[in-house]
Amino acid sequence: MNxxxxxxxxxxxxxxxxxxxxxxxLGYAYYDKEIVSRIAERSEMTExxxxxxLEQKPxxxxxxxVGVSLxxxxxxxxMQSQELFQLQCSILKEVAEKSDCVIVGRCADxxxxxxxxxxxxxxxxxxxxxxxxxxxxxxxQDLSDRELRNQILGxxxxxxxxxxxxxxxxxxxxxxxxxxxxxxNIPLEELAESIAMVVHASKNS
Amino acid sequence: MNxxxxxxxxxxxxxxxxxxxxxxxLGYAYYDKEIVSRIAERSEMTExxxxxxLEQKPxxxxxxxVGVSLxxxxxxxxMQSQELFQLQCSILKEVAEKSDCVIVGRCADxxxxxxxxxxxxxxxxxxxxxxxxxxxxxxxQDLSDRELRNQILGxxxxxxxxxxxxxxxxxxxxxxxxxxxxxxNIPLEELAESIAMVVHASKNS
Numbered sequence: 371m372n373x374x375x376x377x378x379x380x381x382x383x384x385x386x387x388x389x390x391x392x393x394x395x396l397g398y399a400y401y402d403k404e405i406v407s408r409i410a411e412r413s414e415m416t417e418x419x420x421x422x423x424l425e426q427k428p429x430x431x432x433x434x435x436v437g438v439s440l441x442x443x444x445x446x447x448x449m450q451s452q453e454l455f456q457l458q459c460s461i462l463k464e465v466a467e468k469s470d471c472v473i474v475g476r477c478a479d480x481x482x483x484x485x486x487x488x489x490x491x492x493x494x495x496x497x498x499x500x501x502x503x504x505x506x507x508x509x510x511q512d513l514s515d516r517e518l519r520n521q522i523l524g525x526x527x528x529x530x531x532x533x534x535x536x537x538x539x540x541x542x543x544x545x546x547x548x549x550x551x552x553x554x555n556i557p558l559e560e561l562a563e564s565i566a567m568v569v570h571a572s573k574n575s
Numbered sequence: 576m577n578x579x580x581x582x583x584x585x586x587x588x589x590x591x592x593x594x595x596x597x598x599x600x601l602g603y604a605y606y607d608k609e610i611v612s613r614i615a616e617r618s619e620m621t622e623x624x625x626x627x628x629l630e631q632k633p634x635x636x637x638x639x640x641v642g643v644s645l646x647x648x649x650x651x652x653x654m655q656s657q658e659l660f661q662l663q664c665s666i667l668k669e670v671a672e673k674s675d676c677v678i679v680g681r682c683a684d685x686x687x688x689x690x691x692x693x694x695x696x697x698x699x700x701x702x703x704x705x706x707x708x709x710x711x712x713x714x715x716q717d718l719s720d721r722e723l724r725n726q727i728l729g730x731x732x733x734x735x736x737x738x739x740x741x742x743x744x745x746x747x748x749x750x751x752x753x754x755x756x757x758x759x760n761i762p763l764e765e766l767a768e769s770i771a772m773v774v775h776a777s778k779n780s
Binding site for chain 1: 752755765777
């Protein structure tokens with residue numbers, strides 16, 4: 371069975387960068403936005419549309435009057451959301467079967483639980499996230515600290531809602547992860563090196 | 576400034592063992608029950624008594640009728656609790672000034688925050704904690720799983736209450752730590768090795 375590493379991360383914590391570094395150190399494949407690209411390709415939709423549908427709780431896409439009946443087949447938007455999630459599951463399973471890999475986001479820790487992935491959660495202090503957003507991600511240059519902070523918390527909330535809706539588990543529950551790292555004071559390069567060692571030693575896969 | 580590593584841990588997660596291994600790898604001093612022994616020595620009380628007083632929220636030691644006035648000097652038990660906590664603070668600061676060290680528990684992460692300790696939180700799945708309690712700690716041999724589970728959760732609750740009472744912070748808040756590790760599937764020896772690397776790289780001290 372291939373070794374799978376999954377990364378869940380707070381927005382602006384450097385989780386994607388850490389995932390890339392771990393994959394490079396271990397010589398693993400790395401999947402991040404590639405998953406959405408593949409879903410878009412197979413579903414013949416645009417990446418932006420797929421991303422939007424996947425990152426909302428399906429019922430949020432329903433018009434309010436539909437709320438009286440949650441029969442899954444009643445609404446085309448809900449059906450689409452479910453179909454895309456199924457497609458996401460299939461694609462994640464395909465890449466996990468192909469080779470050792472690092473996967474960022476997409477509830478991969480839950481969807482691939484049969485492969486016993488090594489599950490990482492990356493977080494950081496708000497000050498550090500604001501800085502990283504502006505300096506590294508090029509996000510929020512034109513926003514005040516307060517505005518950017520609200521945006522960051524909004525993305526976290528969306529990720530948390532999506533995770534909880536799809537998995538029934540709490541995104542922030544440490545028991546869903548093998549290691550939770552605060553990237554505020556630890557350089558990502560060295561953190562990746564240490565985590566690569568831990569992955570080798572762990573009994574997860 | 577000396578390098579300080581603090582360890583907070585769920586009961587039965589192997590946090591003390593991990594602390595000992597990290598201290599051995601780095602050649603740091605290791606403090607666990609030694610802190611209570613020193614408090615007992617200086618206060619001329621028994622270790623058991625000191626431990627009991629320190630691990631309860633001071634107001635829990637108050638008789639109910641005293642509840643109408645929380646004037647700190649009103650009750651000898653509350654005074655004692657406060658004095659022992661002050662003594663704990665002094666002793667922690669002394670050991671932190673003496674040499675690089677690993678300190679388990681005792682709110683050391685908060686008390687020594689000026690020294691920017693590297694703060695570790697150790698947790699594990701309940702199944703693993705039950706096993707570790709019985710096999711390694713020699714605890715709960717005569718208890719059912721359910722009874723031992725309740726005991727484990729009781730100790731966690733006590734630690735959490737004590738931490739929150741003394742520091743005003745939540746024991747379980749990941750932002751109070753630099754790294755949170757789930758010891759369920761990671762051998763402690765290798766985990767200690769990796770954490771030692773991370774400590775060297777971190778900007779905490």
